[in-house]
Amino acid sequence: MTNQRTDNRQPTTDNRQPTTDNDVNTTAFSFPTKIFFGAGALAELPAKLQSIHVSRPLVVTDPGLLKTEAFAGLRDALGQAAHNQNWFLFSGVHPNPVESDVLETAAAFRQNRCDGIIAFGGGSALDVGKAARLWIKRPELKLTDFRYDDDWSGLVPFAAIPTTAGTGSEVGRSSVITDPRARRKMVLFHPELLARFVILDPEVTRALPPALTAATGADALTHCLESFTSPAFHPLCDGIALEGIHLIVDALPRAFRNGNDLDARGRMLVAAAMGAVAFQKDLGATHSLAHPLSTLGGMHHGLANALCLPAVMRFNAERKPGLYRRIGLACGLEVVRGNDRDADAATIAFVEKFFNDLGLKRPLREFGIREEQIPELTEQAFHDTCHQTNPVPVTRDDLEKLYRAAL
Numbered sequence: 001m002t003n004q005r006t007d008n009r010q011p012t013t014d015n016r017q018p019t020t021d022n023d024v025n026t027t028a029f030s031f032p033t034k035i036f037f038g039a040g041a042l043a044e045l046p047a048k049l050q051s052i053h054v055s056r057p058l059v060v061t062d063p064g065l066l067k068t069e070a071f072a073g074l075r076d077a078l079g080q081a082a083h084n085q086n087w088f089l090f091s092g093v094h095p096n097p098v099e100s101d102v103l104e105t106a107a108a109f110r111q112n113r114c115d116g117i118i119a120f121g122g123g124s125a126l127d128v129g130k131a132a133r134l135w136i137k138r139p140e141l142k143l144t145d146f147r148y149d150d151d152w153s154g155l156v157p158f159a160a161i162p163t164t165a166g167t168g169s170e171v172g173r174s175s176v177i178t179d180p181r182a183r184r185k186m187v188l189f190h191p192e193l194l195a196r197f198v199i200l201d202p203e204v205t206r207a208l209p210p211a212l213t214a215a216t217g218a219d220a221l222t223h224c225l226e227s228f229t230s231p232a233f234h235p236l237c238d239g240i241a242l243e244g245i246h247l248i249v250d251a252l253p254r255a256f257r258n259g260n261d262l263d264a265r266g267r268m269l270v271a272a273a274m275g276a277v278a279f280q281k282d283l284g285a286t287h288s289l290a291h292p293l294s295t296l297g298g299m300h301h302g303l304a305n306a307l308c309l310p311a312v313m314r315f316n317a318e319r320k321p322g323l324y325r326r327i328g329l330a331c332g333l334e335v336v337r338g339n340d341r342d343a344d345a346a347t348i349a350f351v352e353k354f355f356n357d358l359g360l361k362r363p364l365r366e367f368g369i370r371e372e373q374i375p376e377l378t379e380q381a382f383h384d385t386c387h388q389t390n391p392v393p394v395t396r397d398d399l400e401k402l403y404r405a406a407l
Helices: 041-051 069-078 099-111 123-137 210-229 235-257 262-281 285-295 301-319 325-330 340-357 371-383 385-389 396-406
Strands: 019-021 024-026 035-037 057-060 088-090 116-121 158-162 174-179 184-189 197-200
Touching (some): 035 262, 041 069, 041 116, 041 158, 041 197, 057 123, 069 116, 088 099, 099 123, 116 123, 197 262, 210 262, 210 340, 235 262, 285 385
Parallel strands (some): 035 197, 057 116, 116 158
8 A cells, every 4th residue: 555645745753654565554653843833933943954054055945936025034134245255045936936047046055165054035036945955965956867766965044934825835745846848746755855944034024925825825725625635544634724724724824815914824833834744644635736837827826725725625515525624614614414415515615615715616617628628638648647645546538527517
């Protein structure tokens, strides 16, 4: 038996593959990431870097962050400008990062004789920061040549500071990089990619625009929801996923309406990390549909999840009634009594309205997705491993129909 899947934001366990020996099936549970949480926690960055023996870090981020208050806070925390040769900057990360982002980051690291990496940004910057360490260790590496079983010990120290509350990449041990030649996302997965520490500072996310707050939050909600309904056995993740849903349902609308609500911002950061921890259980068909919408349609991953999730929920509930009752309870719904189908219907209706209130309930065609793209989208979705742990089996035809339902 093997319980392995891949996604943009991987989990934190040291061993997520159950092993079989003499007919005994075992699964290992572990949540090792060290997290520093709280408003103003960014100020602790120099001391935390010193604790992992980093004195010449390379900051990896995207160009859109350079003029933000969040980046100004990072610059103030580090205490000096990059040109003073105490820290260095790579800011060329693309929204859906490509192989060249990783190669250029590794080159900047070597050129400036850095000794650690700070990834500062959303999931894209965090993924590039993690992956660049593989190329720092092995400059000759090609994206398609990455192998899990190679020796990846001794990667340079890595710290993660998310500026969005959605992907949970900061507590993940994988990186997703787009191969521009194949137009597919490649997942680089290894425990050594895990951050040495994470800083979750709600001050950093204060200026996140409402639309991006909503889309990234939808990503976190989808992680929690799909991980809970995955049939894999992981009761620890089940509890984390349900509490993550509870936090998001309360905090995301507040953060969307008022970006200065630091309590809501903080709860969303924690919930996003919880979603990524939870989905070591695996995910489902929503993510298989969402990934090609990013690679082929350039769509934000969280937005793609939000637009596809209700259709997948209806598909699943029709075939497995009662699947969403406990999720409804986590959302605060009165679904203890009544039959399974009514509980599912109430939960799905809640999720649809929740997304609608955040401006996320719109058809795919409004984001430039065309009907003639559906065959290629379906082909990529079918080869994406996420749907293999959907709560009910999904065929290629099913995925095509789900795209059309969301179009």
